[in-house]
Amino acid sequence: METIKVGIVGLGRLGKVHGENLAYNIPNCELYAACSPVEEELKFAKEKLGVTNVYTEYSEMVEDKDIQAIFIVSPSGLHCEQIRIAMEHGKHVFSEKPIGLDITEIERTVAVIYSYPKQVFMLGFMRRYDESYQYAKTMLEEGAIGELTVIRSYGIDPKEGLESFVKFAGASNSGGLFADMSIHDIDLIRWFSNQEVKRVWAIGKNTAYPELDALGELETGAAMLQLTDKTIGILVAGRNCYHGYHVETELIGTKGMLRIAQIPEKNLVTIMNEQGIVRPCSQNFPERFKQAFINEEKEFIRCILAGEQPEVNANDGLQSTKVAIACQKSFEENEIMDILY
Ligand SMILES: NC(=O)c1ccc[n+]([C@@H]2O[C@H](COP(=O)([O-])OP(=O)(O)OC[C@H]3O[C@@H](n4cnc5c(N)ncnc54)[C@H](O)[C@@H]3O)[C@@H](O)[C@H]2O)c1
Incomplete structure (x- = not known):
C-alpha cells in the first residue's frame, strides 16, 4: 500500500507527541518534513524523528511537491491561515483544535476547505x-x-x-x-x-x-x-x-x-x-489520550488512502x-x- 508523506508544523508540547507517532507508530505514514521557527525543535525532528527535510518557514514547506499531507500543531491563532495555504497547495490537512480564534476567518477557511472535496480535512478532537x-x-x-x-x-x-x-x-x-x-x-x-x-x-x-x-x-x-x-x-x-x-x-x-x-x-x-x-x-x-492520538492519526491516513472524509470535519470546528x-x-x-x- 502507498505511504503518505507528511509534513508537520509545530513541534511543541503536542507537536512532539504527534511527530513521534507519525514517525514511528502509524502504518503507511512517513514523517517526511517538519517546520518550526525554533532551531532546537528542528534538531529534535532530525535527530529523534529521523526527518531530513526541515524548514523554518511554513510557506517554504508547503511548496514541497512530495508532501501529501500537512499536520498543523502550531499556536491556535495560526491554524486558519496555515489550513488555507495547505489546501490551496493541494495537501490533505490535519489541524489541531481549535480550528481558529476568529469566526469570520474560520468561516472563510471552512469555505476554502469545502472547495477542495477531494482533499481530506480532519480536526484534532481526539476524545x-x-x-x-x-x-x-x-x-x-x-x-x-x-x-x-x-x-x-x-x-x-x-x-x-x-x-x-x-x-x-x-x-x-x-x-x-x-x-x-x-x-x-x-x-x-x-x-x-x-x-x-x-x-x-x-x-x-x-x-x-x-x-x-x-x-x-x-x-x-x-x-x-x-x-x-x-x-x-x-x-x-x-x-x-x-x-x-x-x-x-x-x-x-x-x-x-x-x-x-x-x-x-x-x-x-x-x-x-x-x-x-x-x-x-x-x-x-x-x-x-495516548491511544486516542494514535487512533485519530491512523484514521487521518486511512481516510487519505481510502479517499474518504473523517467524521470530525470543518463544520465541527466552526460550530x-x-x-x-x-x-x-x-x-x-x-x-x-x-x-x-
Ligand atoms: N488535542 C489536544 O488535547 C491538545 C493539547 C494541547 C495542545 N493542543 C493544540 O495544539 C496546538 C499547539 O499547542 P502546544 O501546546 O503544542 O503549543 P506549544 O506552544 O508547545 O507549541 C507550538 C509550536 O508551534 C511552533 N510555532 C510557533 N510559531 C510558529 C510559526 N509562525 N510557524 C510555525 N511554527 C510555529 C513553536 O515553535 C512550537 O513548536 C494549539 O493549537 C493547541 O490548542 C491540543
Whole structure:
C-alpha cells in the first residue's frame, strides 16, 4: 500500500507527541518534513524523528511537491491561515483544535476547505477516538440510558502547567479558557447529542492566580448550555488540578446515566498503604489520550488512502468555536448569549 508523506508544523508540547507517532507508530505514514521557527525543535525532528527535510518557514514547506499531507500543531491563532495555504497547495490537512480564534476567518477557511472535496480535512478532537468515549457513544445510540437530558463535562489541566501559563498567558494566543480547553467538551456535547448549542451562560473565578484577571484569562470557568432540543450541557474547565489531568464526562438519560473517567485512572493498579486506598491518576493529556492520538492519526491516513472524509470535519470546528467564543463573551459581559445559525 502507498505511504503518505507528511509534513508537520509545530513541534511543541503536542507537536512532539504527534511527530513521534507519525514517525514511528502509524502504518503507511512517513514523517517526511517538519517546520518550526525554533532551531532546537528542528534538531529534535532530525535527530529523534529521523526527518531530513526541515524548514523554518511554513510557506517554504508547503511548496514541497512530495508532501501529501500537512499536520498543523502550531499556536491556535495560526491554524486558519496555515489550513488555507495547505489546501490551496493541494495537501490533505490535519489541524489541531481549535480550528481558529476568529469566526469570520474560520468561516472563510471552512469555505476554502469545502472547495477542495477531494482533499481530506480532519480536526484534532481526539476524545472522539478514545475507546471509553466511543463505548459510551455506542451505548447511548443503542438506547442504554434512554433519551439524553444532561451532559456534564470537565476538562481540568494539572496545576504544574499553571505557573508557566500565568507567565506567558498574554503571549500564549490560547483564545481563552473556553476556546483552548472547553472546546473539547463542547465538541463532545455536540457529538453525543447530535444537537447544536442554542444559548450559553459562562462564569469564572481566578483564585489561585488572581493576576490572571488582568490578562483576561481564567484559571477556572464554568458554563451552562442549552441545546436546540433543550438538552442541558454543563461545562467546567480549569488549569489548577492537584491530582493530575482530570477529564470526566457524564451523560444523564431518562433511563440511566453513563460516566466516562469518573476517576482519571492512570492504569488498573490500586495501592493499599499507610495513606489508605490510592488510585494513581493520569498526569497529562499525552498520557490520558495516548491511544486516542494514535487512533485519530491512523484514521487521518486511512481516510487519505481510502479517499474518504473523517467524521470530525470543518463544520465541527466552526460550530464548536462559535460556542466557545460565546462562552468567553458571556463570561466577559456576564450575560446570557444566544448562538446565531
Ligand atoms: N488535542 C489536544 O488535547 C491538545 C493539547 C494541547 C495542545 N493542543 C493544540 O495544539 C496546538 C499547539 O499547542 P502546544 O501546546 O503544542 O503549543 P506549544 O506552544 O508547545 O507549541 C507550538 C509550536 O508551534 C511552533 N510555532 C510557533 N510559531 C510558529 C510559526 N509562525 N510557524 C510555525 N511554527 C510555529 C513553536 O515553535 C512550537 O513548536 C494549539 O493549537 C493547541 O490548542 C491540543
